[in-house]
Amino acid sequence: MGRALVWDxxxxxxxxxxxxxxxxxxxxxxxxxxxxxxxxKYSVICNDYVFAAPSFETLCPWSSDTKNFINIVSQKLVLTSGDPRAGAYLVQRLSLAIQRGNSASILGTMPISEHLDGLHL
Known part of the structure; x- marks a missing residue:
């Protein structure tokens, strides 16, 4: 039996x-x-669990560890689901979530202005 995965x-x-x-x-x-x-931060649990720390940037770069982790998860999704597109779908969903968060972050830093009232992202 393998160890459980914990990720942050x-x-x-x-x-x-x-x-x-x-x-x-x-x-x-x-x-x-x-x-x-x-x-x-999680060094105490690393002996009992498989720990992954995926990290992304708001402008979309991913760390090399994250790319490896997502590739492994993608392969397991494809094997489990039988759908060869499952891994690509995961990557697309993660990328979209980051881009949406980035838009919210940028809008949160903009001053309140009447000129921006009609702007919808």
Whole structure:
């Protein structure tokens, strides 16, 4: 019997001031650093569980660990469902969720203005 999977996803703000020096130089820099903090936070349970720390950035880069994790989950979805499109569907849904969250984040930083009343995203 295998160990149970525990995961804690993080969506890092690509344009946040603390991340900007790194994210402006390297794609996915903030996403690559997030799993290290999560592994440290959950180090107590790592012996008993398989731990995954998928991390994304608001402007859509994924960490390399996240890509590997999603590929494994996608393969298992395809095997379980028998649908060869299941993995691609998962990736599309994750990407759309990130983009919607990004839109909400950007709109939340914009000033309230009468000129933007007719703007619908």
């Amino acid at each position: 996803a993080t969506c890092v703000d690509t344009l946040a001031a603390p991340h900007l020096p790194r994210t402006s130089q390297n794609v996915a820099a903030a996403a690559e650093s997030a799993p290290m903090f999560k592994r440290r």
